[in-house]
Amino acid sequence: MQKFTTLTGIAAPMPLVNIDTDMIIPKQFLKTIARTGLGKNLFDEMRYTQDGAEIPGFVLNQPAYRKTEILVAGDNFGCGSSREHAPWALLDFGIRAVISTSFADIFFNNCFKNGILPIVLPREAVAVLMEDARKGANARMTVDLAAQTVASSDGQVFPFEVDAFKKHCLLNGLDDIGLTLEKVRAIDSFEATAAQSRPWV
Amino acid sequence: MTGPKTLYDKIWDAHVVSTSDDGTCLLYIDRHLVHEVTSPQAFEGLRLAGRKVRAPEKTIAVPDHNVPTTLDRVSGVIANEESRIQVDALDRNARDFGVVYYPVSDVRQGIVHIVGPEQGWTLPGMTVVCGDSHTATHGAFGALAHGIGTSEVEHVLATQTLIQKKSRNMKVEITGHLSPGVTAKDITLSVIGATGTAGGTGHVIEYCGTAIEDLSMEGRMTVCNMAIEGGARAGLIAPDEKTFAYVMGRPHAPKGAQWEAALNWWKTLKTDPGAHFDKVVTLKGEDIAPVVTWGTSPEDVLPITGVVPAPSDFSGGKVEAAQRSLDYMGLTPGMKLTDIKIDTVFIGSCTNGRIEDLRAAAAILKGRKIKEGMRAMVVPGSGLVRAQAEEEGLAQIFIDAGMEWRLAGCSMCLAMNPDQLAPGERCAATSNRNFEGRQGRGGRTHLLSPAMAAAAAITGRLTDVREMM
Numbered sequence: 001m002q003k004f005t006t007l008t009g010i011a012a013p014m015p016l017v018n019i020d021t022d023m024i025i026p027k028q029f030l031k032t033i034a035r036t037g038l039g040k041n042l043f044d045e046m047r048y049t050q051d052g053a054e055i056p057g058f059v060l061n062q063p064a065y066r067k068t069e070i071l072v073a074g075d076n077f078g079c080g081s082s083r084e085h086a087p088w089a090l091l092d093f094g095i096r097a098v099i100s101t102s103f104a105d106i107f108f109n110n111c112f113k114n115g116i117l118p119i120v121l122p123r124e125a126v127a128v129l130m131e132d133a134r135k136g137a138n139a140r141m142t143v144d145l146a147a148q149t150v151a152s153s154d155g156q157v158f159p160f161e162v163d164a165f166k167k168h169c170l171l172n173g174l175d176d177i178g179l180t181l182e183k184v185r186a187i188d189s190f191e192a193t194a195a196q197s198r199p200w201v
Numbered sequence: 202m203t204g205p206k207t208l209y210d211k212i213w214d215a216h217v218v219s220t221s222d223d224g225t226c227l228l229y230i231d232r233h234l235v236h237e238v239t240s241p242q243a244f245e246g247l248r249l250a251g252r253k254v255r256a257p258e259k260t261i262a263v264p265d266h267n268v269p270t271t272l273d274r275v276s277g278v279i280a281n282e283e284s285r286i287q288v289d290a291l292d293r294n295a296r297d298f299g300v301v302y303y304p305v306s307d308v309r310q311g312i313v314h315i316v317g318p319e320q321g322w323t324l325p326g327m328t329v330v331c332g333d334s335h336t337a338t339h340g341a342f343g344a345l346a347h348g349i350g351t352s353e354v355e356h357v358l359a360t361q362t363l364i365q366k367k368s369r370n371m372k373v374e375i376t377g378h379l380s381p382g383v384t385a386k387d388i389t390l391s392v393i394g395a396t397g398t399a400g401g402t403g404h405v406i407e408y409c410g411t412a413i414e415d416l417s418m419e420g421r422m423t424v425c426n427m428a429i430e431g432g433a434r435a436g437l438i439a440p441d442e443k444t445f446a447y448v449m450g451r452p453h454a455p456k457g458a459q460w461e462a463a464l465n466w467w468k469t470l471k472t473d474p475g476a477h478f479d480k481v482v483t484l485k486g487e488d489i490a491p492v493v494t495w496g497t498s499p500e501d502v503l504p505i506t507g508v509v510p511a512p513s514d515f516s517g518g519k520v521e522a523a524q525r526s527l528d529y530m531g532l533t534p535g536m537k538l539t540d541i542k543i544d545t546v547f548i549g550s551c552t553n554g555r556i557e558d559l560r561a562a563a564a565i566l567k568g569r570k571i572k573e574g575m576r577a578m579v580v581p582g583s584g585l586v587r588a589q590a591e592e593e594g595l596a597q598i599f600i601d602a603g604m605e606w607r608l609a610g611c612s613m614c615l616a617m618n619p620d621q622l623a624p625g626e627r628c629a630a631t632s633n634r635n636f637e638g639r640q641g642r643g644g645r646t647h648l649l650s651p652a653m654a655a656a657a658a659i660t661g662r663l664t665d666v667r668e669m670m
Contacts, residue, residue, distance in 0.1 A: 016525070017518035018398055018498050022636040027617045031267065031283035033241035033290050035351075045638045050624065074518045076399040079432065080636060082334040082348035083239060102399055105368075105434050106334060106348050113352035163366065165225045176352070177250070180360045183219055183227060187255075187362055190218045190229050198215075200455035200463045201231045201259075201327065 002115035003173035007096050008142040009069030012059045013133040019073055020080035021107065025089040038085055039092030060093075064136035068093075070143065072126065072133045073100045077118075078107025087114045097143045099150065101126050112166045115173065117145060125150075125158045132156075145171055205473035207370045208439050209405045212345040212470070216328045218362055228365045231327040232344075233357050234313045235262040235300065237291040238617070239332030243355035244294040253298065255361045260300040261322050264288045265312045266617045268305055270580050270607035275306075284618065298358075311583025311609040314338040314551040318422065319583055321451025325440040325467040330357055335551045335633065336435075337428040341421035342448070343440035343470045345405070348429065368434060369479040371404035375412035377486035382667040384561065385420030386553060386631070386650035388412065388484075389427040390492045394502030396482055401433030404480060407472060408438050412486035418447040419557035426552045427633050430499040439471040493538055493663055494635045494648040496526035501635070505653070505665045509536045529637055530645050531625070538663050541647070545628040546577040546658040547640070548651050549607075550614040553631035554582025556589050558651040563595040565655035565669055571603040572661030578605040578620065580612040604658065616641045629657040 029041045047058050054061045060068055071077075071090075077100040078086060087110045090098070097117045111118045121129070132139050132152040139153035145167060150158045169176065180187075194201060206214070218227040233256075240262070247254070254260055267284035268274065279285040288305065295302035303310045309320065314335055317323040323339045329346035330336060332354040339346035349363065357363060373392055393400070406428050413424065421438050428436025445464060448454045455463045490504035501523075503510070511534035512523040527534065532541070548554075548562050559581065571577050579599045581587040587609055590596050596606050613620040614632035622628055622644025631654050635646040647663060656664040 015518065015521070017522045018500075020498075020634075020636045022634070022639050026638050026642070027615050030238050030617065031281075031287055033245070033287060035242050045642055050642065074522075076402070076432070079398050080334065080634060082332055082336075082350055084242075084332075084350035084352060087350075102402060104399070104432060105402060106350060106429075110350035110352065113350060163225075164223045165221065165364075176364055177252075177356050177359050180227060180356065180362060180364065184360075186219045186227070187229070187360060191361075194229070198326075198463075198466070200324070200459045 001113070001173045001175060004096060004115055004117050004145050004170045006142065006144045007069060008140055010065060010067055010137050011070035011072050011129065011133040011139065011141045012065040012068040013130050014059060014071055014073045015130055017074035018076045018079055021078060021083050021086045022080055024078065024086040025083065030083055030085050035088050036092055038089035039094070042089040042093045069096055070141055071095055071098045072129045073098055075101045077103050079104040082106045084110045087111045087116050091116055099126060099129055112170060113176070115170065117143065117170060119143065119150060119160045121150070121158055121160055128152060128156060205476040207472045207476045207478065208343060208407055208437050208470055209345065209370055210476070212326055212328065213367055215326065224366055226365055226367065227362045228328060230330050230357050230361055230363055231259060232317070232322055232329045233260045234317055234329065234331035234336065235260060235354070236266055236313045236331070236333060237264045237287045238266045239351050240294065240354055241287060241290045242351050243358055244298065246355040247358055252359045254300055254358045257299040258301065259361065260358065261317065262291060262295045262300050263303040263310055263313050263316050264291050264305055266611045266615065268610040269618050270610045270612045270620060272608060274608055281619070308584040308588065311586065312551045312554060312611055314426070315554060315582035315586065318342065319585055321448060321454035324448060324454065324463070325444060326470050330363065334429040335426050338422050338426040338551055340425035340428065340436040341418060341438050342444055343437060345435055345437065347434040368405045369403055370477065371401055371406045371433065371480040372478040373406050373408050374410040374481070374483045375408070375486050376410045376483060377412060378415060379412055379486045379489060382491055382652065382670055383489050384650040384652060385416050385423040387489050387492050389424045390494065390499070390502045390648060391484060391489045392482065393427065393431045393499050394492065395484060396431055398430060398498055398500045399432040401428060401431040404433050406431070406433040406436045408436055413438060414441065417557055418443055419555040422555065423552055427499065430633055440467050491650065491653050491666055493653065495530065495532060495538065496523065497529055497635055497637050498522070498526070499633070499635060499648065501526060503538060505538055505663060507538055509534050509538065539665060541663045542627065543629045543657045543662055544576065544626045545622060546575065546654050547613040547628055547630040547632065548654050549580030549582065549612055550632035551582065552633045553651050554580060554586065556586050558631065559586070559590045559595050562651040562655040563598040565652050565666060566602040566659070567598050569602055569659050571658040575658055575661055577603065577658045578607055578613065580607040581609050583609045613640055615639060629654045629663065
């Protein structure tokens, strides 16, 4: 997994609430057996017409936002399906951080497995950053994971909370499976006990 | 942890392998269900790292999302190349890694969340995961069940555990009893309507109360299935005599002395008096009406007797979202919900593709015909549900009414197979999501119960099923 330390980049505003995983990556693109290549279909039905032409009004199609690395989004971003194709599509497009007042649980978790940092901030802070993002390409925000801060283009700094273990894995680009396999004895022992107490499992 | 415990606390505690200083736990997983869409990258990850599936006998795979449901599928090949590649990949991965497998050709094949309980893989007190958000379904048995992403699928395949932090406890109590024509689907939609799609975020919901106890196992699965639409990763219902009766004799349920031992433990799986809940929501069963959704979020729920709302009825970010929903759905504020004309009816999915759902729809359709020009399909949740429905004469009722009687799969719930809506096509669906484009680009979805879907198929518009009973 790609490490996440600090990121300075263009932020795009997506104020719509309840942006769901079907909007992020519609089901026709879930038929892949790879993790890469989904960026071109990120937000497909909002981004392109039925015949594949770009919809000029959609934020990521506007010249200032074509190289977006940070999304500032409305409440409950990523609700819906467990499809990890949603963070894969964001990552493949180049988005490494999403800022909102709230995220759906499974999506939130999936982001951390893919080097994407979802940041929860209070409503007032998201409102300030949303306005900042509306300024276009000249407004570059900075996310510092070690310091747990987001800075707007004009230098307003907002601290955020992040789970210590998830932060550690993201800062160091660590693979969960490798970490868990270090505890294989504990798993063996749990299984041995469970085989006695719940033999029907 | 001492003191009174919730059902969630008890199942959680029974599965903790280890706990870190910051409270992050390694949780043991008793059952891992796998389907073709969210697993190929996980199996590929194992191959690249030279890892095996730790517990193939606890890993159950079945293709469901991509499979065609038309009768000609028995002849073999899936026409859509990408779908075929995904199903072929699951065939190969199941064989190479030795996991339990129900291929398309097996009569037991069906939607993973219907097959698990049907085969007795899902049992009370278990931890159950699947790379699918509707894994919450299995909570109906008093199992802690939730969806995971593909990276976590790989983690569970390799280690039979998940790295987790405990969620908070939420209680949703439905007091009293439901009125005639009101079903489990109306309960679960009404709860989401009341709490919003983020109302359960960070929580595990325990559904309780007399109206929940009244429900069959099928109804309880419908309620838990949509816990995720309310933002909760998992929904739970304490197991009782109905649960034990459903489980007994299933192919993978315990037998003999093990059954007795299991039963003794299962009977302890209930929330202790005085246990703490972080959030409590109570609805009266008598207040719940047959409901439908009008917008593009499952929280956009109204009684069928209502009218389409205006954006000004909402506040904050929901104003813009409501306007966008109305535009997408092609609806005008103030319009009666019962005046909304329907092109298509879809009965099926992991929410409402079980035998009881088909019985409820058939009870309304018996001796009636669907509206001329209406496209209506009934897609059973598994091959065994299909067989039972044929034996009970339900299939013939659907066919006589003018509906298509399909083979098992996820079908038009998420339209990954050929069953899709055309742009602007309006569908009354017993499935779980009315998101933009969910059933096909530009397609318009109204969620409702199987009985309400049957009523809409007959009249050609959203209809109060109570008028047809």
